[in-house]
Amino acid sequence: MTSQASTDQAVAERSEELRRTITRLFGRSLHIRTLDTGSCASCEQEIRLLAAPHYDLHRLGFFFTPAPRHADLLMVTGPMVRAFENAARKTYDAIPDPKVVVATGACALGGVYQPDPFTRGGVGDTLPVDAWIPGCPPSPLALLQGLLVAVGRLAGKVQDLDFALNGIPQ
Amino acid sequence: MTVPSRGEVKPGLAGRPGLRDLLTGLGQGAADDQPVITAGVAAAGLEAAVRQIAAHPGARLADVFVCAGSPQTNGGPVTLRLVWGLDADRTYLITESAVDGERYPSLSEIAPAAFAEECEIYEQFGIRPAGSRPLNRVALPPGAGPDWPRLGRAPAEPPRDVHAPHHVGGHAFEFPFGPVRQVAVESLYYGLVTSGEELVDLYLFTWHKHRGVEWRLRGATPREALFQVERTEGLGAVGNAWAFAGAVEAALGIEPPPRAMAMRAVALELERLYNHAAATAALCQSTGLMIGQAAAEIALELLLRVNAAAFGHRYLFGVVDIGGTRADLDAAALGSDLPAAYGELERAAAALLSTNSFLDRLEATGILTEEAARRLGLVGPVARATGLAIDARADHPVRPYGQSRPEVAVQDAGDVLARFRVMLAEAAESVRLIAEIGRTAAGPGLALPPGAGPGQLASSGLGWAESSRGESLAWVALDDSGRITRARLRPAAVRNWRGFDDACRSQNVFTDIPIIEASFWLTAAGTAR
Amino acid sequence: MPLWTLRGLRRGVVTTRYPARPDPSARLLPTPPAFRPDMLTPGLADRLVSVCPSRALARDGDMLVFDVGACTACGRCRAAAPQAAGASGEFELAATAREHLIKRIPLGGRPA
Numbered sequence: 001m002t003s004q005a006s007t008d009q010a011v012a013e014r015s016e017e018l019r020r021t022i023t024r025l026f027g028r029s030l031h032i033r034t035l036d037t038g039s040c041a042s043c044e045q046e047i048r049l050l051a052a053p054h055y056d057l058h059r060l061g062f063f064f065t066p067a068p069r070h071a072d073l074l075m076v077t078g079p080m081v082r083a084f085e086n087a088a089r090k091t092y093d094a095i096p097d098p099k100v101v102v103a104t105g106a107c108a109l110g111g112v113y114q115p116d117p118f119t120r121g122g123v124g125d126t127l128p129v130d131a132w133i134p135g136c137p138p139s140p141l142a143l144l145q146g147l148l149v150a151v152g153r154l155a156g157k158v159q160d161l162d163f164a165l166n167g168i169p170q
Numbered sequence: 171m172t173v174p175s176r177g178e179v180k181p182g183l184a185g186r187p188g189l190r191d192l193l194t195g196l197g198q199g200a201a202d203d204q205p206v207i208t209a210g211v212a213a214a215g216l217e218a219a220v221r222q223i224a225a226h227p228g229a230r231l232a233d234v235f236v237c238a239g240s241p242q243t244n245g246g247p248v249t250l251r252l253v254w255g256l257d258a259d260r261t262y263l264i265t266e267s268a269v270d271g272e273r274y275p276s277l278s279e280i281a282p283a284a285f286a287e288e289c290e291i292y293e294q295f296g297i298r299p300a301g302s303r304p305l306n307r308v309a310l311p312p313g314a315g316p317d318w319p320r321l322g323r324a325p326a327e328p329p330r331d332v333h334a335p336h337h338v339g340g341h342a343f344e345f346p347f348g349p350v351r352q353v354a355v356e357s358l359y360y361g362l363v364t365s366g367e368e369l370v371d372l373y374l375f376t377w378h379k380h381r382g383v384e385w386r387l388r389g390a391t392p393r394e395a396l397f398q399v400e401r402t403e404g405l406g407a408v409g410n411a412w413a414f415a416g417a418v419e420a421a422l423g424i425e426p427p428p429r430a431m432a433m434r435a436v437a438l439e440l441e442r443l444y445n446h447a448a449a450t451a452a453l454c455q456s457t458g459l460m461i462g463q464a465a466a467e468i469a470l471e472l473l474l475r476v477n478a479a480a481f482g483h484r485y486l487f488g489v490v491d492i493g494g495t496r497a498d499l500d501a502a503a504l505g506s507d508l509p510a511a512y513g514e515l516e517r518a519a520a521a522l523l524s525t526n527s528f529l530d531r532l533e534a535t536g537i538l539t540e541e542a543a544r545r546l547g548l549v550g551p552v553a554r555a556t557g558l559a560i561d562a563r564a565d566h567p568v569r570p571y572g573q574s575r576p577e578v579a580v581q582d583a584g585d586v587l588a589r590f591r592v593m594l595a596e597a598a599e600s601v602r603l604i605a606e607i608g609r610t611a612a613g614p615g616l617a618l619p620p621g622a623g624p625g626q627l628a629s630s631g632l633g634w635a636e637s638s639r640g641e642s643l644a645w646v647a648l649d650d651s652g653r654i655t656r657a658r659l660r661p662a663a664v665r666n667w668r669g670f671d672d673a674c675r676s677q678n679v680f681t682d683i684p685i686i687e688a689s690f691w692l693t694a695a696g697t698a699r
Numbered sequence: 700m701p702l703w704t705l706r707g708l709r710r711g712v713v714t715t716r717y718p719a720r721p722d723p724s725a726r727l728l729p730t731p732p733a734f735r736p737d738m739l740t741p742g743l744a745d746r747l748v749s750v751c752p753s754r755a756l757a758r759d760g761d762m763l764v765f766d767v768g769a770c771t772a773c774g775r776c777r778a779a780a781p782q783a784a785g786a787s788g789e790f791e792l793a794a795t796a797r798e799h800l801i802k803r804i805p806l807g808g809r810p811a
Binding site: 394461517 | 704706710
């Protein structure tokens with residue numbers, strides 16, 4: 001096996017081990033803290049609706065908590081306004097390990113804003129991200145799927161989609 | 171340049187000799203019927219002009235902003251613009267003054283509403299009002315040096331890193347709260363001054379969320395800019411996009427087709443509806459009434475689904491376009507789904523208004539007087555709840571509101587309950603307007619093709635809309651290739667956060683703050699743009 | 700309180716069964732585009748890249764590179780080229796690796 005191939009295999013094995021660890025730790029209930037790094041406020045509104053009757057994230061074992069010490073998962077919205085970075089890192093650091101960071105919404109994933117003097121254009125350069133939820137804003141259904149994928153309770157779909165059509169587009 | 175008359179009610183000078191006298195006093199000739207009048211005023215005469223205008227019945231200082239000179243005159247004179255809502259005359263009056271040097275006449279003594287804008291102007295353009303009143307940090311973070319991107323020149327001295335002046339007597343102490351706050355709410359940074367439980371003072375900082383939108387829009391085409399404008403304050407996407415598109419359309423001298431304007435109004439009323447439902451849910455959450463919160467959230471979710479069914483997006487992004495609308499309305503879906511959704515809100519509201527434990531938390535909490543609303547230039551339900559009957563749909567009607575006239579909801583107690591009642595009345599009125607406007611929306615054509623209009627002139631224009639939070643204003647200047655040289659965005663939140671400080675002070679305790687915040691239902695995004 | 704209890708009981712359960720069952724409200728959601736490789740010419744691809752306000756599209760030689768993560772489903776690319784881009788209908792887009800969101804669509808179209 002070449003050096004590159006053995007490195008790849010080691011990485012794949014480590015990833016799988018990590019996935020099993022996460023499922024064991026978070027497969028039951030977990031607590032979620034949110035972090036707004038400069039969003040337009042619509043991502044927050046969709047996140048609030050996760051606790052509303054139509055979606056009720058509690059039935060899936062997810063709970064919101066304002067206390068970072070109590071949190072297992074951090075949902076980060078917004079393009080990481082540079083003036084906010086310090087507060088973002090403090091919040092991340094205040095959450096004890098093990099923890100999962102979920103970049104939520106197009107701004108956090110690098111869309112809408114480019115890196116410039118005001119924003120970093122995404123959260124990936126400031127915080128280590130474990131899962132990504134696209135959308136502008138991601139609907140509560142997309143957020144539910146995203147949370148379940150982030151903790152390994154649902155397999156993601158998007159890696160198998162090619163976004164190529166064969167017939168006439170609708 | 172003339173702006174095409176908007177709506178059936180003609181604004182301007184007809185039958186309004188008071189306004190004609192005012193303009194004559196400002197050295198302006200009697201202009202023809204226009205919803206927007208621009209008057210050049212020499213800097214030396216600005217203070218006198220401001221006094222004159224402020225004394226005019228129904229005059230309201232709606233915005234203050236500066237435009238840098240052209241790149242050729244970098245460091246040269248800048249233009250100070252004051253936008254006055256002459257609400258009784260159905261006109262906006264913009265005064266323009268060239269300011270050379272570092273000082274301009276103090277505005278906030280005559281029109282206190284101008285103070286926060288004076289601070290903003292100082293940070294961005296380095297010019298300050300006359301007098302020695304210290305100016306506060308608004309949008310730029312501490313440590314933003316002279317090289318920080320600005321719309322103009324850096325100030326010679328940095329602004330104060332403290333809040334607006336206040337008097338702390340006795341044993342009060344202050345502590346900062348935020349910007350990372352409760353879960354699933356925006357980041358917001360308060361300074362609380364308290365003597366223990368009672369709130370002596372409260373002030374806000376928003377620089378942690380300032381995204382430099384006005385800075386970023388320079389050089390963009392209006393259509394490119396619209397995408398960013400919608401996402402400046404997502405919960406006010408339609409109102410802010412309409413104001414911005416209206417400004418561009420005024421600059422280009424184009425008028426969207428009647429059907430497009432009707433579609434905009436339907437979207438704007440849908441936006442008002444879901445925001446008021448969300449505010450109701452937030453009020454219940456802040457008072458610990460979880461069952462009421464659940465009921466309001468059911469209504470909110472159904473209303474967002476109505477938006478998606480009607481216009482293709484839960485938050486109505488992508489509806490407004492330059493020259494019209496981008497999305498057509500699915501009227502059948504709207505007709506079948508809206509009654510059930512609104513019914514949920516109506517029933518939840520009726521139950522809330524019969525729940526005394528809930529009402530007790532709202533009554534006499536967070537009181538704002540009409541005088542404070544006037545002085546601070548507040549807009550929207552926050553202002554209307556104090557008795558100040560201003561509403562841009564009625565005062566500065568743009569098609570279709572000229573024909574489909576809204577009933578303006580007013581209360582006078584100025585407390586949280588009054589704001590709640592105003593929102594509920596507006597929600598009912600929105601449903602009525604949607605039905606009426608939907609019936610009368612006719613005609614072909616959703617939007618004008620790109621490039622329509624008398625051509626790309628170097629020009630400027632003012633646009634406005636009554637968003638769910640109040641009057642949202644925008645002003646743009648375009649160069650002769652049609653690109654933006656200056657975009658000024660003034661969502662309602664920019665004005666109304668000032669009222670929040672006043673409403674929270676004294677007689678209120680910590681646990682009242684979330685209740686008051688819910689009754690204002692503003693966004694940090696709307697001001698930290 | 701009895702007022703609220705009765706109302707709640709009468710209202711019934713509105714909670715979604717997702718993910719155990721699909722939720723019908725999902726059909727209302729805007730979704731990112733899917734592209735027809737046979738209709739994508741280099742010229743058209745370049746036009747789509749310039750029309751995207753969120754920089755979700757880029758061209759890499761004979762591939763259209765689509766970053767689903769940056770996409771806001773605004774529909775401008777579909778409006779610019781309805782014959783080459785339609786709704787994907789996909790809203791379950793969460794990924795555990797950022798690369799899973801980068802899609803490469805071959806430019807298989809023949810210029811006119």
